[in-house]
Amino acid sequence: MPFGGGNKCGCCQKTVYFAEEVQCEGKSWHKSCFLCMVCKKNLDSTTVAVHVDEIYCKSCYGKKYGPKGYGFGGGAGTLSMDTGEGLGIKPEVQAPFRPTNNPNASKFAQKPGGSDVCPRCGRTVYAAEKVVGGGNSWHKGCFRCA
Numbered sequence: 001m002p003f004g005g006g007n008k009c010g011c012c013q014k015t016v017y018f019a020e021e022v023q024c025e026g027k028s029w030h031k032s033c034f035l036c037m038v039c040k041k042n043l044d045s046t047t048v049a050v051h052v053d054e055i056y057c058k059s060c061y062g063k064k065y066g067p068k069g070y071g072f073g074g075g076a077g078t079l080s081m082d083t084g085e086g087l088g089i090k091p092e093v094q095a096p097f098r099p100t101n102n103p104n105a106s107k108f109a110q111k112p113g114g115s116d117v118c119p120r121c122g123r124t125v126y127a128a129e130k131v132v133g134g135g136n137s138w139h140k141g142c143f144r145c146a
Helices: 058-065
Strands: 021-024 027-030 048-051 054-057 130-133 136-139
Touching: 048 058, 054 058
Parallel strands: none
Antiparallel strands: 021 027, 048 054, 130 136
């Protein structure tokens, strides 16, 4: 223990006393300084991930240093629009979208909701708002007595 009462904090470099000490990778931290370097979430022994002298939550560590590309899920459904720019990652430039003329006329190749049109308002009826009556598809709000 250095002169001054305790070890120095890995974040603020001030003295860390025993009652407020959190140890990780041989370093001491104040409880209030033991935060993710990106999102500033409080960390503990189960949520910390260390890279060299930097500490991260598991989520930010995975975004910054984890595998990239298709097939490497990021949790809860694995769909994320986060490009990682806040973590210092340069986003890949994608080729512009080019629509194709698809000659496939199957029902799976058509636009969703393309065939169901509400007879009252004339707009497309989607499955979440669909009521079938009299052989037609109606919006829930449009299906009422005239």
